[in-house]
Amino acid sequence: MARITLSNLAHSYFADPKGEADFALKQMDHVWEDGGAYALLGSSGCGKTTLLNIISGLVRPSQGRVLFGDRDVTDAATSDRNIAQVFQFPVVYDTMTVRDNLAFPLRNRGMDPAYVASRVAQIARMIGMEAELGRKARGLTADAKQKISLGRGMVREDVNAILFDEPLTVIDPHMKWELRTQLKSLHREFGHTMIYVTHDQTEALTFADRVVVMYDGRVVQTGTPQDLFDTPEHTFVGYFIGSPGMNLLEAAVEGNRATVAGVSLPLGAAYGTPRGHVQIGIRPEFVSLTAAEGLPVTIRRIEDVGRHRIVRADFNGTEINAVVEEGTTLSPDMTRLVFAPERIGVYADDWRVSPQGRQPGRAA
């Protein structure tokens, strides 16, 4: 096991990339600490799989180095890296039994048969397929096949890291939850570095200690689920994390006041005079409805989602959402929105502006 360092890394699928737009992964430096449980979160096509394949050696980066501990493995073959990886769609060896499938990675490394047998039994119990061990893998359901794939990923104890590339896409919701819990306990037990790619924020937030958010070939923020919720470093993190996501409004910011379409709002801190495309962001959880003060809006509809209600409002053509806790009374004359000042974030060209006029903090 080792710390994985990506140094000055970038990748383009073109042989001769012209500009930044040709890069699937923009230049980045990133460190995956040994034993961390990471979720790699981002929309489809943002470079998550590319990043994973670079770590496992299936793709060689166009530039930069990959280090395991102090060892440079950029040019090392996948087999030399001792990495386990589980893919989005099930990969099983059809003609083998479930048992042989699980044992395959161990046997290929010449492990002792007694050890292989005990380890396979252990993994089979974990994925709940003890009864099917003697069956051929062909003809099993997609669910079962993906469980085998997961099992093959976890069967080696000495791996440097286990990479999961949206492994639960084909699994039904109940099993999804169960397997996620299994992965989590596996992580606690063995302390492998795990990187879990997903575009499902619930999956990311429940699995990981640290969430890495990618957007357009870049890592835009790394942090705990709480960090991502409280201080999104990028507007993408703001609206991708949270349900519904953060409200973003075009604004002019001057010191500790923001002006949104002629309405002046207090901010929690002073921000100087940010340049570029300036927006303010506020999570729906910190927006409340009043009758007297705040932004005048038109209420479009109210959705009751059980534990709370979501108010969809319209302000000059921009949608603003507010989350209203259970038990709060709403009346028809409450058509103004108030933002909690200390919860408002200021963004210039999509990046968060730190208070007291410090330069935008780009997350590494």
Next chain:
Amino acid sequence: MDKTPNQKAWFLVLPVLVLVAFSAVVPLMTVVNYSVQDTFGDNEFFWAGLEWFEEMLGSDRLWNALGRQVMFSAIVLAIQVPLGIFIALNMPKKGFWASVCLVLMSLPLLIPFNVVGTIWQIFGRVDIGLLGHTLAVLGLDYNYTSDAFDAWATIIVMDVWHWTSLIALLCYAGLQSIPQAYYQAAKIDQASRWKVFRYIELPKMRGVLLIAVLLRFMDSFMIYTEPFVVTGGGPGNATTFLSIDLVKMAVGQFDLGPAAAFSIMYFLVILLVSWVFYTVMTNIDKEEVR
């Protein structure tokens, strides 16, 4: 909804019945008709029962031709199947060279059978053929018109040249359908090249390989045109395969009765072997699922 019984629908099947009757049943029955009768000319026929069948089964001629035929099919399959798989594995997967390879591989399949025969007949001639003359210059005693072994070698090489592409192309199509993730997973699992072939490529090619082997078996078992053009069944009877012998008997000697009996047995052998082959393969498939 009420269903009205309407037996007239059966008439819709009529065109197919007529077509099958004229294309298969009637010609086959003609052959059956000849096989159980004898004639002394003048279009007068006498009932002969199973005499022709008994005669053919008792003659060495049929058994020798059958033996040569089985050996030919076995050799041809034993060379073409592994070679075809090997070529398919080594063809480029995409890009310009993939297209070039596909065109080159398809070429032999597009050449008419008698042209293939003619090409190799000339190619192998010792006096003017590129192959035959080169071998002669190199000091090899090669002559497919007088030496049985040379005749066999020529016909087998010709058939390999003509038909290996079919197996290669079918396998190539099978290989192309394997998702990239399988190869990636194999790398992660540290599978050797042999294991990738054994556990990923071969199982995925299985369906097409079954069809390829079946097609090649039937075709090679019924081969006629090419050896007829190259060797005419010679030297002696060395390359007289079943269909060549059949034509000699039916058209050359005009022995319609024995030839008809021969045809029917020939047909039954192919039917039987194909059926056994197909059943065995599909049963293996079912067992794997269980």
